[in-house]
Amino acid sequence: MNQESRTRVGGAPPPPERRSDRDGATGFEVPLWRAIAVFRAASLVYAAYMVADTFRLLAHPVGAVAVLVVMAAWTLFTVWAYGPGRGTVDERLLAAADVAVAFACLAATALVVEPVYLRHAPPLTSTWFAGAALAAAVVGGRRWALCVALGHGVVDIAVRVWLGLEISAAVPRGVVLLLLAGYSMGYLAHYALRAERRLAEAVEIEARTAERERLARSIHDSVLQVLAMVRRRGEELGGEAGELGRLAGEQEVRLRTLVGGGPAVERPENGTDSADSADSADSAEAAGATAGAGGPGAAGSRGSAGVRTSLRGLVPSLRGLVSSWGRSSPGPAPTDAVVPSADLHAALAELASSRVTFAGPADPVRMPAPAVAEIRAAVEAALANVDRHCPDGTRVWLLLEDEGGQVTVTVRDDGPGMPPERPEEARAEGRLGMSQSIRGRIRDLAGTTEVITAPGEGTEIEMHIPVPEETAR
Structure with a gap:
């Protein structure tokens, strides 16, 4: 099992503060x-x-x-x-x-x-x-x-x-006892203050990291996919569209480096990363618009129009990103707040199709509605990977298991698979599909993700998510 490691935010610790500086x-x-x-x-x-x-x-x-x-x-x-x-x-x-x-x-x-x-x-x-x-x-x-x-x-x-x-002799005895007690108390207070300050810094870093990962998922599922599609289509069409594609590719690499917190690796000229998630719906529609009438051999003006159509899909994505940038990541709901629940079984059953076979318990699987939305998004990202990287006709099995205090969601396909170390390599290269769209979402729900794959043996993704006591049956 390849587990995702958390992003570490470095930096020199602030200078020790005096006790009188705090309110x-x-x-x-x-x-x-x-x-x-x-x-x-x-x-x-x-x-x-x-x-x-x-x-x-x-x-x-x-x-x-x-x-x-x-x-x-x-x-x-x-x-x-x-x-x-x-x-x-x-x-x-x-x-x-x-x-x-x-x-x-x-x-x-x-x-x-x-x-x-x-x-x-x-x-x-x-x-x-x-x-x-x-x-x-x-x-x-x-x-x-x-x-x-x-x-x-x-x-x-x-x-x-x-x-x-x-x-x-009572005088020096009293001084020594008072000195030992006071000095010990001062020593304890000093180091307890330092420990508490470092704990507060760690909590703040954790919150910032969670917010960064949330934004990274949003960017990956929208903006990065549009830029990647514009680059590919521009390279295929050439001319003015090719120049636009080249510029889009440069911005994709820079943005991937920014949100991924690590080095980004240029995409190969032909083909895509097998651990990245699929294009968004807007990107797929735009690709269809560019390839429908003329394909790669169409005139440069038609290619430019297709790329411009693709770029239009970038505008709402950027708007959503800017509007969410100043928001803090959603914290835990207040203890007296009522969190609505939803049926995870029904949400995943909607993803079944002619090549996606769904199996789950007969009874509803109740979970908080936000958790259901995140689990479904992770499953959709896994299915999108199959659409993008596996041959036509690849079968997918989607399994939901209700284990009382935990649910397990498994996405298994009979595609070509990939080397077991590839997901971790993709994460190190700044690819966010597996690390954020799938693992990141499940990790935020206090769950774990296991990827089982090998060349020629398909890929199986198991997501284990705990069920809150208030919604557990």
């Missing part, structure tokens, strides 16, 4: 802020317990309770500010105010406790101070975390000096 919260930050909010609330409860447990060591109990009230009020405010109210206040200013309040509550310990208090308990803020340090690390990165941790040590030492206490 609002990104996806990874939401759980971080929730975790910090829970940590603040739990730390506040622990600080209140420590004050109650060492109440007898407080020089000013009312002042200690006031500090706890400030801590509680600030906790509620930060939970709102970093959560639902994000964007109301600049996050850097908010983080700076957060750290300032935490330092103020830490310094207030010197005013409301007895000197012996710090020998039995931590400062009033206890572990609550770490909530501000973690928030600063998320907003400002590892440097802010380092500064806050060192600042905590300086203020803690100042409080102990104010109370006439010696510097104990």
